[in-house]
Amino acid sequence: MSLDEFFVTGDPLILASQIAIGLTMIGLIALVTYLKRWKWLWSEWFTTVDHKKIGIMYILAGVLMFFRGGVDGLMMKAQTSRPNLEFLDAQHYDEIFTTHGVIMILFMAMPMLIGIMNVVIPLQIGARDVAFPKLNALSFWLFFVAAMLFNVSFVIGGSPDAGWTSYFPLAGKEFTPGVGNNYYAIALQIAGIGTLATGINFIVTIVKMRAPGMTWMKMPMFTWTSLVTSIIIVAAFPIFTVALAYMTLDRLFGTHFFTVAAGGDPMLWLNLFWLWGHPEVYIVVLPAFGMFSEVIATFARKNLYGYKSMVFSVVGIAFLSMLVWVHHFYTMGNSASVNTVFSLTTMMIAIPTGVKIFNWLFTLRKGRIEFSNAMLWSLAFIPCFTIGGVTGVMLAMAAADYQYHNTMFLVAHFHYVLIPGVVFAVFAGLYYWWPKMFGFKLSEKIGKWHFWLFVIGFNLTFMPMFFVGLDGMSRRMYTYSEGLGWEGWLGFSAVGSIVMAAGFAALCYNIYWSFRYAPRDIGNDPWNARTLEWATATPAPHYNFAKIPEVTRLDPYWDMKKKGETGLKKSDLKPVHMPSNSWTPIFLGVAFGVVGFFLVFEWFTLAIISSIGIIIGLVANSFDYDEGYHIPVEELEEEERAWRGDLK
Amino acid sequence: MLKFKKGMYYLLLLSMPLFLAGCESKLVVFDPQGPIARSLTDLILFSIIFMAIIVLVVFLLFGVIVWKYRARPDNKDYEPPEEKGSHVLEIIWFVIPVLIVIALMIPTAITIYEVEDIPEGYEDQDPLVVHVTSADWKWIFSYPEQDIETVNYLNIPANRAIQFKMTSAGTMQSFWIPSLGGQKYTMANMQTNLFLVADKPGSYMGRNTSFNGKGYAHMEFEVLAQSPSDFDEWVEEVKNTADPLEEEKYAEILKPGVIGRMTFNNTHLDWIDHAHGGSDQYIDSELYRITHGDEEHEETDGHEDSENKEDTNEVETEEEADVHGDSGHDQ
Numbered sequence: 002m003s004l005d006e007f008f009v010t011g012d013p014l015i016l017a018s019q020i021a022i023g024l025t026m027i028g029l030i031a032l033v034t035y036l037k038r039w040k041w042l043w044s045e046w047f048t049t050v051d052h053k054k055i056g057i058m059y060i061l062a063g064v065l066m067f068f069r070g071g072v073d074g075l076m077m078k079a080q081t082s083r084p085n086l087e088f089l090d091a092q093h094y095d096e097i098f099t100t101h102g103v104i105m106i107l108f109m110a111m112p113m114l115i116g117i118m119n120v121v122i123p124l125q126i127g128a129r130d131v132a133f134p135k136l137n138a139l140s141f142w143l144f145f146v147a148a149m150l151f152n153v154s155f156v157i158g159g160s161p162d163a164g165w166t167s168y169f170p171l172a173g174k175e176f177t178p179g180v181g182n183n184y185y186a187i188a189l190q191i192a193g194i195g196t197l198a199t200g201i202n203f204i205v206t207i208v209k210m211r212a213p214g215m216t217w218m219k220m221p222m223f224t225w226t227s228l229v230t231s232i233i234i235v236a237a238f239p240i241f242t243v244a245l246a247y248m249t250l251d252r253l254f255g256t257h258f259f260t261v262a263a264g265g266d267p268m269l270w271l272n273l274f275w276l277w278g279h280p281e282v283y284i285v286v287l288p289a290f291g292m293f294s295e296v297i298a299t300f301a302r303k304n305l306y307g308y309k310s311m312v313f314s315v316v317g318i319a320f321l322s323m324l325v326w327v328h329h330f331y332t333m334g335n336s337a338s339v340n341t342v343f344s345l346t347t348m349m350i351a352i353p354t355g356v357k358i359f360n361w362l363f364t365l366r367k368g369r370i371e372f373s374n375a376m377l378w379s380l381a382f383i384p385c386f387t388i389g390g391v392t393g394v395m396l397a398m399a400a401a402d403y404q405y406h407n408t409m410f411l412v413a414h415f416h417y418v419l420i421p422g423v424v425f426a427v428f429a430g431l432y433y434w435w436p437k438m439f440g441f442k443l444s445e446k447i448g449k450w451h452f453w454l455f456v457i458g459f460n461l462t463f464m465p466m467f468f469v470g471l472d473g474m475s476r477r478m479y480t481y482s483e484g485l486g487w488e489g490w491l492g493f494s495a496v497g498s499i500v501m502a503a504g505f506a507a508l509c510y511n512i513y514w515s516f517r518y519a520p521r522d523i524g525n526d527p528w529n530a531r532t533l534e535w536a537t538a539t540p541a542p543h544y545n546f547a548k549i550p551e552v553t554r555l556d557p558y559w560d561m562k563k564k565g566e567t568g569l570k571k572s573d574l575k576p577v578h579m580p581s582n583s584w585t586p587i588f589l590g591v592a593f594g595v596v597g598f599f600l601v602f603e604w605f606t607l608a609i610i611s612s613i614g615i616i617i618g619l620v621a622n623s624f625d626y627d628e629g630y631h632i633p634v635e636e637l638e639e640e641e642r643a644w645r646g647d648l649k
Numbered sequence: 650m651l652k653f654k655k656g657m658y659y660l661l662l663l664s665m666p667l668f669l670a671g672c673e674s675k676l677v678v679f680d681p682q683g684p685i686a687r688s689l690t691d692l693i694l695f696s697i698i699f700m701a702i703i704v705l706v707v708f709l710l711f712g713v714i715v716w717k718y719r720a721r722p723d724n725k726d727y728e729p730p731e732e733k734g735s736h737v738l739e740i741i742w743f744v745i746p747v748l749i750v751i752a753l754m755i756p757t758a759i760t761i762y763e764v765e766d767i768p769e770g771y772e773d774q775d776p777l778v779v780h781v782t783s784a785d786w787k788w789i790f791s792y793p794e795q796d797i798e799t800v801n802y803l804n805i806p807a808n809r810a811i812q813f814k815m816t817s818a819g820t821m822q823s824f825w826i827p828s829l830g831g832q833k834y835t836m837a838n839m840q841t842n843l844f845l846v847a848d849k850p851g852s853y854m855g856r857n858t859s860f861n862g863k864g865y866a867h868m869e870f871e872v873l874a875q876s877p878s879d880f881d882e883w884v885e886e887v888k889n890t891a892d893p894l895e896e897e898k899y900a901e902i903l904k905p906g907v908i909g910r911m912t913f914n915n916t917h918l919d920w921i922d923h924a925h926g927g928s929d930q931y932i933d934s935e936l937y938r939i940t941h942g943d944e945e946h947e948e949t950d951g952h953e954d955s956e957n958k959e960d961t962n963e964v965e966t967e968e969e970a971d972v973h974g975d976s977g978h979d980q
């Protein structure tokens with residue numbers, strides 16, 4: 002392979018990005034060296050096993066990926082804003098919508114949500130960390146390395162270009178011979194291992210480590226939804242693992258699981274993909290439902306309405322989500338009876354979803370609604386998501402779907418569920434839990450800009466897509482001719498995407514501004530909240546709770562505040578056992594990345610040699626007898642006094 | 650937060666009439682030109698009524714509640730009550746969606762079964778059989794009874810059921826003529842079946858909706874529904890003027906690329922039916938290799954050069970109209 006096959010050459014846009022990436026890397030390394038921060042980075046971040054820091058790293062990576070995926074989106078909108086534009090050619094457009102989809106779902110939505118789960122869940126259930134802190138760090142590094150591997154494709158070797166769904170036979174070697182789609186198969190496999198480990202970790206954490214007294218029906222809603230999400234992860238991700246393994250075998254070793262030739266079965270890929278893919282959309286939306294529940298209860302100053310039916314709805318949604326995958330290919334020539342059954346199961350999902358919407362509305366009723374930024378996002382979610390939901394029901398009706406399938410109508414639907422359902426939730430969660438992470442609030446004033454620009458831009462961008470879809474425009478078209486009546490809708494939509502991007506810029510500015518100027522003296526409970534994460538210092542100390550709280554009812558912290566039981570007795574302090582930092586997770590992550598890279602290029606000798614790195618990491622990990630360390634009572638006392646004043 | 654509620658209210662006002670306006674204007678899905686498309690449109694309109702009611706109820710409740718219970722300086726001391734929930738209310742908003750699902754499910758099931766068959770009133774005549782073979786990035790239509798074949802355009806008689814027997818020579822495509830009915834996939838090594846009817850003569854747009862690589866956006870074709878006598882005349886003319894298709898030429902056509910219209914006086918079914926295997930002998934993955942950079946960009950007419958320099962683009966026949974742009978679906 003010659004060098005100019007290795008690096009993607011010849012396109013000025015890509016050359017510019019290659020140079021920019023190179024310069025940024027050099028700049029960052031120089032900066033860290035100049036500030037003498039290498040040791041700090043290594044010992045405070047790269048080797049950390051603290052769930053809060055891991056959460057922050059997830060969120061940071063998610064924001065970066067949001068930026069990358071967003072630029073992809075803007076480029077697509079620019080290209081289709083007028084008929085017959087030649088800003089991007091077909092190949093680039095195909096690569097961009099593929100990376101957009103993969104990055105937004107797997108490298109933006111997932112890490113953002115898992116990041117917030119990481120920060121919040123142990124605090125919310127009154128635990129000192131997750132069940133397996135080191136495994137948690139490994140999950141993060143596998144995700145991060147996979148994200149980097151996937152992103153490097155556009156400058157080295159070429160990006161995948163068969164869509165985020167990568168349908169066979171198109172995605173096979175027969176029709177996509179380059180290395181691009183190998184990146185898809187390998188990077189997602191690595192990320193998937195990390196996600197699966199996260200699922201197991203959070204199931205064990207939530208099942209085993211809740212504070213005394215926190216029975217199932219006293220768990221906060223976000224904890225419930227995170228538990229159910231983790232269960233779906235464990236149920237669904239192995240399917241994807243298998244599908245990707247078959248894909249890898251087909252592409253790298255010439256097997257025929259999904260090929261046209263030699264009796265392969267491409268329909269098997271569609272089934273496996275959606276057996277994972279549909280649950281996946283609920284994996285990302287359920288934690289979001291939980292966050293909205295917390296935020297709405299806090300700022301309506303009321304407990305969550307219909308808590309029990311909320312729990313049952315979440316469990317019901319999870320169960321049904323495994324039974325609907327065929328709705329993604331009603332048009333594959335299934336028998337009428339198959340399509341009828343899957344129409345029914347799909348529509349049934351709307352029932353528990355509707356129950357949740359009404360419970361949120363009735364939580365608001367009789368409340369005293371404060372329009373903080375976190376609350377604004379949660380409120381905007383309700384009407385926007387309703388539009389996404391009802392169009393989902395329209396798509397669920399198989400016969401009608403014959404007219405919507407693979408059109409812009411479908412694209413509009415899933416953006417109307419994913420953006421309000423996930424992105425709004427992430428924003429709400431960030432505004433709400435930001436103080437818990439960093440000890441200051443994001444600016445409410447700049448946040449209003451962020452909110453209005455983004456919400457208006459979102460509706461302008463995606464509402465027209467419903468109509469252009471009903472007018473016969475299919476998805477993933479890089480260009481279209483004049484006179485079809487589409488350019489009005491698409492031009493409108495392109496303008497909307499700029500407004501939305503301005504909203505994102507406002508968020509970035511808000512983060513910068515607040516880091517510099519926001520007041521730091523906000524106390525431990527800046528929102529007058531209800532759940533345990535606010536019962537400790539803000540930002541949370543590394544040991545989370547000096548004394549594990551005891552729970553007697555839902556919304557325990559609200560109750561404690563009412564009864565004036567938030568204080569801490571000196572006699573209750575005991576030394577706290579903490580896990581030590583570890584180098585093996587980051588080492589293993591990088592080792593997986595190196596092997597993955599060689600596999601992408603099908604350099605098998607190098608891949609085998611470098612897999613020694615993985616073995617070293619695993620062995621070193623197994624022989625790690627570090628028992629952690631104890632924080633002495635004196636240190637606890639000092640830290641607690643610092644924010645509580647005197648102890649009892 | 651007057652602004653917030655107002656914003657949402659406008660959104661509601663804006664979106665609903667737009668949805669409903671679709672029924673009168675020319676959005677292609679709301680402008681059916683045959684009995685199958687019509688039953689789909691009826692189902693869609695029926696569902697939109699329910700959806701509009703749901704959206705209306707939720708938006709109204711939302712607007713009223715958010716407005717009424719907003720924090721104001723004068724209700725500073727108001728302490729919201731603790732509410733567990735209400736069994737009656739929760740049962741109500743569980744049962745209502747159940748009823749809506751039932752109401753939607755019945756016509757959905759009926760329509761699903763209905764569109765799999767020749768529509769009512771057209772059974773007296775045998776359907777015209779057309780074999781559809783999709784390839785990268787063109788549509789091949791074979792008329793076995795007439796023993797003729799077209800590429801990238803489809804002529805059919807109006808007022809008669811057409812039975813499409815569909816397959817693919819490689820990647821998966823989706824065959825969709827929105828004015829006449831719903832879509833269905835075409836897949837190599839298997840056959841899918843679709844019935845469509847056009848009520849009256851006219852020209853409609855057909856396209857692929859399932860992404861299948863670089864030339865995907867160009868996989869459009871014109872559907873010309875003609876009166877039976879015009880259709881017969883056209884068949885006659887083809888039989889008199891078109892050349893026969895040879896195996897070599899066919900292999901040429903199947904190479905990845907975007908081409909114009911073609912017409913032949915026989916069908917490729919004489920030697921291969923992709924529904925029953927054999928496609929792999931035509932697949933040459935080298936032709937799909939991407940060379941970034943020195944890549945040929947599209948020609949001005951929107952045609953895309955295939956990677957092979959053998960000028961598959963030039964193999965046009967007497968019907969040389971471009972497949973793009975002029976396939977106007979509103980006639």
Ligand code: HEM
Binds near residue numbers: 166286418
């Ligand atoms: C009310 C509940 C919902 C129903 C009934 C529903 C129904 C459907 C149906 C039938 C499709 C397939 C349409 C087609 O391919 O023609 C679809 C696609 C999709 N839905 Fe939903 N949906 C619902 C909620 C959601 C939620 C909550 C999410 C994510 C947060 C979501 C994300 C997606 C995505 C990503 C796709 C398209 C994937 C692709 O083809 O690329 N949906 N939905």
Ligand SMILES: [Cu+2]
Binds near residue numbers: 328
């Ligand atoms: Cu789905």
Ligand SMILES: [Cu+2]
Binds near residue numbers: 867907908909950952
């Ligand atoms: Cu053309």
